[in-house]
Amino acid sequence: PLTIGGAPPIKTAVLLCTEAPITLFPSILATPPSLFPVLDADGVLKPSVLLAVEAADTAGLESILIVVPDSAEAAFQRVFSSKPPPPSVMASLSAMQQANARRLQSLSSKVRIIPQSPGAGGDGRALLGCKNAVRGQEGLVVLHGDRLFKAKSRTDQPVLTQLLEAYDGTSIISIQVQTEAELGPRSVAVHGKPAGATDPVTLAQQPGPTPHLRPGDVLRIDGLRSPSSAAGKVRRD
Numbered sequence: 763p764l765t766i767g768g769a770p771p772i773k774t775a776v777l778l779c780t781e782a783p784i785t786l787f788p789s790i791l792a793t794p795p796s797l798f799p800v801l802d803a804d805g806v807l808k809p810s811v812l813l814a815v816e817a818a819d820t821a822g823l824e825s826i827l828i829v830v831p832d833s834a835e836a837a838f839q840r841v842f843s844s845k846p847p848p849p850s851v852m853a854s855l856s857a858m859q860q861a862n863a864r865r866l867q868s869l870s871s872k873v874r875i876i877p878q879s880p881g882a883g884g885d886g887r888a889l890l891g892c893k894n895a896v897r898g899q900e901g902l903v904v905l906h907g908d909r910l911f912k913a914k915s916r917t918d919q920p921v922l923t924q925l926l927e928a929y930d931g932t933s934i935i936s937i938q939v940q941t942e943a944e945l946g947p948r949s950v951a952v953h954g955k956p957a958g959a960t961d962p963v964t965l966a967q968q969p970g971p972t973p974h975l976r977p978g979d980v981l982r983i984d985g986l987r988s989p990s991s992a993a994g995k996v997r998r999d
Contacts, residue, residue, distance in 0.1 A: 772901040772926060774825040775818040779811055779838070779907035780878055780888045794834045796907030797841070803916060806862060809841055811907035815869055818903070821922045825872060827895055828907065829888045832877035842870040901929070 779796035786795055796811040811828065818826050830838045846852065846867050852860060878891045889904065896902060903922065911921035919927075925934060 770901065770931075772903055772929060773823060774827065774896060774899050775823045775903040775905060776889065776892060776896065777811060777814055777818075777826065777828045777905050777907045778885055778888045779828055779830045779834075781884065781906070783908075794831065794837070794908075796830075797834070797837060798908065800910065804858075806858070808862075810910060811838070812841060812866070812869075813910055814905055814907055815842075815873060816865075817911075817920050817922045818905075819869055819872065820920055821903075821926050823872075823903065825874070826869075827874050827876055827892050829876045829878055829892055832879050835875060835877040838875050842866075842873040842875065844870050901931075 777796075779794060782790040782795055784790075789795075789798070797809045799807045800810050800813060801807055802813060815826055815828075828838060828842075844867065847855075847863055852863065855863060874895065876892045876895060878888060885904075903926070905922075913919065913921055913924075918924075928934060
């Protein structure tokens, strides 16, 4: 149906899997954090990035771009292979595992792996690396492949679905409560509590006291690193 003045639907997700937080050392020497195994709600062990891809698919997104280090491209391609497991492997899987294998093959048709060579620049550089693939898109969902979100209960809508429903054409940034002691030297946090879910607030590298939070707590912008102040709209999770 034709909607006058409505925000165009978001159809694409970009998963950033290029960063390896030093806090996860030495495990990052063995495998990228986005491939760390995580137990899902059904008791199935899956790579972290697969849970993010499943959430994007459940939310109705049609295209999923995964930006990865070129050194790990082969590992991500093995996870999101368009080929089914060999018959001998399928025969040895349980009924649930076979269903997961079929869904993974279906999800892989939506996934495009974009390798990136090593270099400074963080998330911004990773996003620029896929600019040609997203050219012409009205909007994007940008996620980290090793950051997972959980709804309050299994009966609630997934967090990504809630985010897309809240989208009205204005950018939404998730923030989280964290202590000042946990902030890195280049972390960016919210200065002051937003009056509403999407009211403009001031961002600061070294925020002062934040009302309505415990002393020493701040609202941190995950993944944003900048020495300068900025302004934008935030949505508190």
